[in-house]
Amino acid sequence: MADEVILMSYWPSMFGMRTVIALEEKGVKYEYREEEDVINNKSPLLLKMNPIHKKILVLIHNGKPVSESIIQIQYIDEVWSDKNPFLPTDPYQRSQALFWADFIEKKLFLCGRNTWATKGEELEAAKKELIEILKTLQSELGDKLYFGGDTFGFVDIVLIGFYSWFPAYQKFGNFSIETECSKRMTWGKRCMQRDSVAKVLPDSEKVFGYVLQLKKVYGIE
Amino acid sequence: MADEVILMSYWPSMFGMRTVIALEEKGVKYEYREEEDVINNKSPLLLKMNPIHKKILVLIHNGKPVSESIIQIQYIDEVWSDKNPFLPTDPYQRSQALFWADFIEKKLFLCGRNTWATKGEELEAAKKELIEILKTLQSELGDKLYFGGDTFGFVDIVLIGFYSWFPAYQKFGNFSIETECSKRMTWGKRCMQRDSVAKVLPDSEKVFGYVLQLKKVYGIE
Numbered sequence: 549m550a551d552e553v554i555l556m557s558y559w560p561s562m563f564g565m566r567t568v569i570a571l572e573e574k575g576v577k578y579e580y581r582e583e584e585d586v587i588n589n590k591s592p593l594l595l596k597m598n599p600i601h602k603k604i605l606v607l608i609h610n611g612k613p614v615s616e617s618i619i620q621i622q623y624i625d626e627v628w629s630d631k632n633p634f635l636p637t638d639p640y641q642r643s644q645a646l647f648w649a650d651f652i653e654k655k656l657f658l659c660g661r662n663t664w665a666t667k668g669e670e671l672e673a674a675k676k677e678l679i680e681i682l683k684t685l686q687s688e689l690g691d692k693l694y695f696g697g698d699t700f701g702f703v704d705i706v707l708i709g710f711y712s713w714f715p716a717y718q719k720f721g722n723f724s725i726e727t728e729c730s731k732r733m734t735w736g737k738r739c740m741q742r743d744s745v746a747k748v749l750p751d752s753e754k755v756f757g758y759v760l761q762l763k764k765v766y767g768i769e
Numbered sequence: 770m771a772d773e774v775i776l777m778s779y780w781p782s783m784f785g786m787r788t789v790i791a792l793e794e795k796g797v798k799y800e801y802r803e804e805e806d807v808i809n810n811k812s813p814l815l816l817k818m819n820p821i822h823k824k825i826l827v828l829i830h831n832g833k834p835v836s837e838s839i840i841q842i843q844y845i846d847e848v849w850s851d852k853n854p855f856l857p858t859d860p861y862q863r864s865q866a867l868f869w870a871d872f873i874e875k876k877l878f879l880c881g882r883n884t885w886a887t888k889g890e891e892l893e894a895a896k897k898e899l900i901e902i903l904k905t906l907q908s909e910l911g912d913k914l915y916f917g918g919d920t921f922g923f924v925d926i927v928l929i930g931f932y933s934w935f936p937a938y939q940k941f942g943n944f945s946i947e948t949e950c951s952k953r954m955t956w957g958k959r960c961m962q963r964d965s966v967a968k969v970l971p972d973s974e975k976v977f978g979y980v981l982q983l984k985k986v987y988g989i990e
Contacts, residue, residue: 600872600905609861612861614861614864614865614868615868616867616868616871619864619867619868619871620864622863622864622867623860623861623863623864626860626863627860639844639847639848640830640833640835640844642843642844642847643835643840643841643843643844644835646837646840646843647835647836647837647840650837650840651821684821
């Protein structure tokens, strides 16, 4: 029996982008289901498949749900292990990849959000912190092509979704990531040359328009 | 050459307790180093070994550091794979164990902290949420002996450190976890029968005294 794979996501989600890219990298055939209203009108399937958090994103494999993007990427890597491994096999290298994924998870989303959702001192602090985070990541990348070395892997997948949000962060925060972290941006362009990434990441203008909408919804001037 | 394993931790840390229990379960010989002052006087070794977060806890294996307790437990499970596996081998079951670990990680610490660090409406909300979290975990435990089934495993290790903090949460918050979640507490007592857990978890009275100190330091009445 062929695998039935469904992903319930929402296009602007950088977390959702990760999982779609992981599926694409493995060549898995999947059905993408866009959840139109992730706040006020959650679909019955979403509520059934993620009863604990009641939110996107959910990967459903042969009827069984897996939640949380980083866990989904690990799951996809383990189930479809014959192609493009994401995590290294060496336990120490694995722990380091998981460490950087965790670092991105804990730091980047909130800080990025604050570049368009705050102003004054809070905005300045967010911009400063965002640059620090990216410099730390740039230092970890070093002269490697990708975070894991020569091949696109786990940490790249975890981070790349944010790349489509950077222009919005910069415009609303009125600062330049490229000036401060050119190596990081070269990495992003390199990732964008991959079919899996180019196909999945939304146009930055579209993300910018979405952030404008969000600001209106939340009454942020 | 024998493995050199050092753990830098701080005794009240429920995160540190996880990693010590994991090492004990695997029968790994390790040196435990107590960081006396994790806020104002961090040791040079700590700063060297965790330059990114500059905080406990750090596991150093043959000179190489691994940070973040959940990643440490996975690392220990992979390196010392011959004894007491923590994570199941089936990818789906692994994803579910990781999901519950993530749930505990995201929810329990902050909510627990709010039972002694807040008052009024905030305290009431924290108590209500804590009971909800524990009921959700109780429902996941169901009639199983441990979260993974018949054997003490990954989710048990992630959760058990909080068990020594429950009496403090209850006393300061003036509510009863046992009344609401008796099955959960039976699980805690069952875990406490294991040498690894009994040896590592501090006495609840000691934790209570520590919280009293914290309240003084932070000026919380």
